[in-house]
Amino acid sequence: MATEQLFTADAYLREATARVLAHEERGVILDRTVLYARSGGQPGDSGALAWSGGEVAVPEAIKGEEGAIIHTLAPGAVPPPIGAEVTVTLDWARRHRHMRMHTTMHLLCSVLPGIYATGNQIGAEKSRLDFDLPEPPSKEWFGEKLNALIAGDHPVGASWITEAELDANPQLVRTLSVQPPRGAGRVRLVRIGTEAQQVDLQPCGGTHVRSTGEIGRVEVTKLESKGRQNRRIHFILAE
Known part of the structure; x- marks a missing residue:
């Protein structure tokens, strides 16, 4: 369930559409993302997910298993439904x-x-x-x-x-x-x-x-x- 890392090809891409693949204890896994996952001494990016009927902040992107990137959510936040199309937006200034x-x-x-x-x-x-x-x-x-x-x-x-x-x-x-x-x-x-x-x-x-x-x-x-x-x-x- 690997996440396509759009930032590898273009570090200046600030948002993209993606599909929700799964929910995980720590957050949401998408099929693609503009958010860099914490590694190598570089913090994970923060941003937001928006979809028809909702929006949620992503405090930090972190690595999951087998190439997945987990978009962490605050405790109690409601994630987008599995299969939903979302817009993932990067906190560009940070x-x-x-x-x-x-x-x-x-x-x-x-x-x-x-x-x-x-x-x-x-x-x-x-x-x-x-x-x-x-x-x-x-x-x-x-x-x-x-x-x-x-x-x-x-x-x-x-x-x-x-x-x-x-x-x-x-x-x-x-x-x-x-x-x-x-x-x-x-x-x-x-x-x-x-x-x-x-x-x-x-x-x-x-x-x-x-x-x-x-x-x-x-x-x-x-x-x-x-x-x-x-x-x-x-x-x-x-x-």
């Missing part, structure tokens, strides 16, 4: 901040070549990324590097490779804590820059902006030590 934050994380990886990320958390107001890095540069250094890449307005796009190709190129994976989505036989690569002038390339199932200029300025607010070598980098969207 998602767009997640997209800007997530793309910034890829830029952080690009300024630390060969260094693995060990954890992350994306938020609409603040985010953080951990690295296996005993002696990090200053927060001002990170801010300068990130904002220069953002100002460069590099394109952001996606392509696909097979799981076998990823296995043959393990250096593409930059995270130790989050592994790329597998099981479908192919893996999505997110590229920042062009093939000729590549800024970053790594597997990722999340949502991103179309170009780095869309992020706007960011501010690195704090560096923290989280163990002998683990360093946590906190940042916010400054505009």
